[in-house]
Amino acid sequence: xxxxxxxxxxxEWGDCDPAGIVFYPNFFAYFDRATWALFLLAxxxxxxxxxxxxxxxxxxxxxxxTFSVPCRFQDTLTxxxxxxAWGRTSFTLTHEIHNGEALAVTGREVRIWGLPHPTVExxxxxxAIPADVIARFQG
Amino acid sequence: xxxxxxxxxxxEWGDCDPAGIVFYPNFFAYFDRATWALFLLAxxxxxxxxxxxxxxxxxxxxxxxTFSVPCRFQDTLTxxxxxxAWGRTSFTLTHEIHNGEALAVTGREVRIWGLPHPTVExxxxxxAIPADVIARFQG
Amino acid sequence: xxxxxxxxxxxEWGDCDPAGIVFYPNFFAYFDRATWALFLLAxxxxxxxxxxxxxxxxxxxxxxxTFSVPCRFQDTLTxxxxxxAWGRTSFTLTHEIHNGEALAVTGREVRIWGLPHPTVExxxxxxAIPADVIARFQG
Amino acid sequence: xxxxxxxxxxxEWGDCDPAGIVFYPNFFAYFDRATWALFLLAxxxxxxxxxxxxxxxxxxxxxxxTFSVPCRFQDTLTxxxxxxAWGRTSFTLTHEIHNGEALAVTGREVRIWGLPHPTVExxxxxxAIPADVIARFQG
Numbered sequence: 001x002x003x004x005x006x007x008x009x010x011x012e013w014g015d016c017d018p019a020g021i022v023f024y025p026n027f028f029a030y031f032d033r034a035t036w037a038l039f040l041l042a043x044x045x046x047x048x049x050x051x052x053x054x055x056x057x058x059x060x061x062x063x064x065x066t067f068s069v070p071c072r073f074q075d076t077l078t079x080x081x082x083x084x085a086w087g088r089t090s091f092t093l094t095h096e097i098h099n100g101e102a103l104a105v106t107g108r109e110v111r112i113w114g115l116p117h118p119t120v121e122x123x124x125x126x127x128a129i130p131a132d133v134i135a136r137f138q139g
Numbered sequence: 140x141x142x143x144x145x146x147x148x149x150x151e152w153g154d155c156d157p158a159g160i161v162f163y164p165n166f167f168a169y170f171d172r173a174t175w176a177l178f179l180l181a182x183x184x185x186x187x188x189x190x191x192x193x194x195x196x197x198x199x200x201x202x203x204x205t206f207s208v209p210c211r212f213q214d215t216l217t218x219x220x221x222x223x224a225w226g227r228t229s230f231t232l233t234h235e236i237h238n239g240e241a242l243a244v245t246g247r248e249v250r251i252w253g254l255p256h257p258t259v260e261x262x263x264x265x266x267a268i269p270a271d272v273i274a275r276f277q278g
Numbered sequence: 279x280x281x282x283x284x285x286x287x288x289x290e291w292g293d294c295d296p297a298g299i300v301f302y303p304n305f306f307a308y309f310d311r312a313t314w315a316l317f318l319l320a321x322x323x324x325x326x327x328x329x330x331x332x333x334x335x336x337x338x339x340x341x342x343x344t345f346s347v348p349c350r351f352q353d354t355l356t357x358x359x360x361x362x363a364w365g366r367t368s369f370t371l372t373h374e375i376h377n378g379e380a381l382a383v384t385g386r387e388v389r390i391w392g393l394p395h396p397t398v399e400x401x402x403x404x405x406a407i408p409a410d411v412i413a414r415f416q417g
Numbered sequence: 418x419x420x421x422x423x424x425x426x427x428x429e430w431g432d433c434d435p436a437g438i439v440f441y442p443n444f445f446a447y448f449d450r451a452t453w454a455l456f457l458l459a460x461x462x463x464x465x466x467x468x469x470x471x472x473x474x475x476x477x478x479x480x481x482x483t484f485s486v487p488c489r490f491q492d493t494l495t496x497x498x499x500x501x502a503w504g505r506t507s508f509t510l511t512h513e514i515h516n517g518e519a520l521a522v523t524g525r526e527v528r529i530w531g532l533p534h535p536t537v538e539x540x541x542x543x544x545a546i547p548a549d550v551i552a553r554f555q556g
Contacts (some may be wrong), residue, residue, distance in 0.1 A: 003159065011451070012449070012450050013190065013295055013296065013301070013449055013450075014295060014301040014303060014446050014449055014450075016295060016296045016518055017291055017295075017296070018196075018291065018293060018294045018295070018296065018297075018298040018351055019195065019196045019198065019253070019296075020197070020261055020296040021272075023168075023291070023292045024171070024198075024199045024208065025164040025165065025167035025168045025171065026164065026203060028164035028167055029164045029429070029431050032162075032163070032164065032429070032430055032431055033429050033430075033431075033487050036429070036491075040445070046490055046491060047491070048483070050261060056158065056209060057157075059158065059160070059163075060163045060206060061205065061206050061207075062203075062204070062205045062206070063203070063204055063206075064201075064203040064204075065201070065202055065203075066201045067198075067199060067201070067202075068200075068201050073296055073463055074453075074457070074462055074463060074464070076475055099228070111249075114158070116396060120250075122159055123209070124158065125151045130409060132276060133153075144380055151307070151310070151311050151314070152310055152311075152314055152434055152435065152440070153307050153310055153311075153434060153440045153442065155434060155435045156430055156431060156433060156434075157430065157433045157434070157435065157490055158435075158437075159435040162430070162431040164431060168290070168292050171290070171292055173288050174289075175290070175291055175352075179352070184349055184352055185352060186352070189323075194412070212324055212435055213314075213323055213324060213325070231498040256524070280461045284533075296474075297473065297474045297476065297541065298478070298539055299530070300478060301447065301449075302440065302443035302445060302449070302476075302477045303442040303443065304442075305442075305445045306441060306442035307440075307442045310440075310442065332501075334436065335435075335436045337436065337438070337441075337484075338441045338484060339444070339483065339484050340481075340483045340484070341441060341481070341482055341484075342479075342480065342481040342482075343479070343480055343481075344478065345476075345477060345478050345479070345480075346478075348540070382493070386475060392436070400437055401487070402436065
């Protein structure tokens with residue numbers, strides 16, 4: 001499926017907290033990493049997004065995660081990101097993180113298609129997702 | 140209310156991403172900071188939790204956030220954490236982050252009362268929350 | 279002295295590693311935080327730097343730190359940043375971090391005065407530091 | 418050479434700051450990642466270090482870096498870590514980070530061989546590095 005990617009993630013020393021497990025906000029950084037990897041796979045580097053579509057990012061408007069199995073330093077995880085729904089200006093990714101065979105984390109990101117704000121420099125606003133972008137993740 | 144705390148948070152350079160806004164996982168780090176500040180206010184440093192109750196942490200099992208208003212470098216935020224529900228071994232915190240007057244982020248953490256695992260060193264398991272702990276946040 | 283600032287820093291849970299001490303790269307994030315606080319004290323928010331001087335940042339070109347005393351979760355540190363030398367396009371900050379009475383970390387940052395690159399959008403280059411900027415930290 | 422390793426590192430969105438370049442403390446996190454990868458290559462996972470030598474980590478006592486070439490989101494870096502000197506209780510790593518062909522960052526870490534503190538639980542102290550450990554990185 002072109003709407004999904006799985007990539008490995010070694011748990012780094014600095015990702016973990018004094019309890020010896022991944023500091024939970026870092027799982028969201030893993031989600032973010034998997035999302036960008038999925039976009040790269042679809043040919044959408046940030047540079048390509050800018051040049052071909054004028055988009056400047058895909059900011060997150062909602063995120064959630066459930067943590068079931070601890071992940072520790074030097075564990076090798078598998079990050080799986082899947083685009084599960086397309087809206088007009090937003091889309092939803094579901095995330096799974098496996099630690100070996102165990103499903104350790106499940107979650108969700110809702111992101112918008114970010115265009116430059118028409119009047120305020122350095123700001124962005126949600127825009128309609130081009131059909132051509134959606135097509136890259138289908139079929 | 141003893142079950143709630145509000146603390147200031149300046150947005151740091153390293154908290155922000157190339158879009159110039161807070162990298163969203165860092166809002167969960169802000170949540171974590173506010174939760175520990177609330178526990179400190181109740182007299183529960185990690186050291187006190189260990190010595191008085193044998194607890195070794197309050198790991199997060201579920202987290203969610205909705206991001207409504209961008210937060211930028213050098214913005215001064217107000218982090219508000221409130222314990223909104225107590226279960227037998229878990230409890231729920233609601234989080235609000237204001238950017239000036241604007242409610243920028245709302246969210247939730249579910250945490251467990253973490254006791255040392257009875258047989259595996261360095262691991263923990265959920266335990267019953269002492270009534271005395273709950274009482275510290277009431278009245 | 280207007281060329282120096284000291285600010286408190288509570289050690290957060292997510293700042294620490296499985297050894298229970300601050301993950302050493304985070305001390306450099308503390309340095310960065312203290313540097314920006316010093317600039318703010320001198321009236322140089324990033325916004326002011328942009329509007330008054332056309333500068334877009336003060337990127338680090340060299341950094342060093344020596345770690346002498348462990349810093350742990352919930353320790354209250356004092357971050358001290360001092361501008362110790364001005365060059366034509368660069369300047370040096372010395373950093374000290376005290377943990378209670380103990381001098382825990384000493385270090386150094388060399389930063390440049392960052393102007394927008396004349397031809398490449400989104401890039402920057404070192405520029406001459408305005409005398410007026412230096413004067414803000416003197417006397 | 419068994420005393421050196423090179424690994425790839427994609428620059429992630431959350432590694433970068435509002436200037437669009439890697440937030441400099443994150444280069445030290447890259448150093449740390451490369452150091453642990455070198456130890457893993459030598460058969461020294463943290464677990465192996467604990468079980469075979471009673472060591473609990475290799476904490477950094479000094480670190481330095483020089484930043485020459487900007488590194489941006491989605492750049493693919495090569496991290497090279499080399500153990501360049503062995504002392505009785507400490508050792509030195511030199512680090513290089515290439516961005517494509519360009520040498521972007523050079524640096525150094527001095528680390529100690531960390532043994533559990535004999536009397537204070539949860540603390541560590543420097544110990545003599547076993548000859549067998551050094552031999553793993555030679556020949």
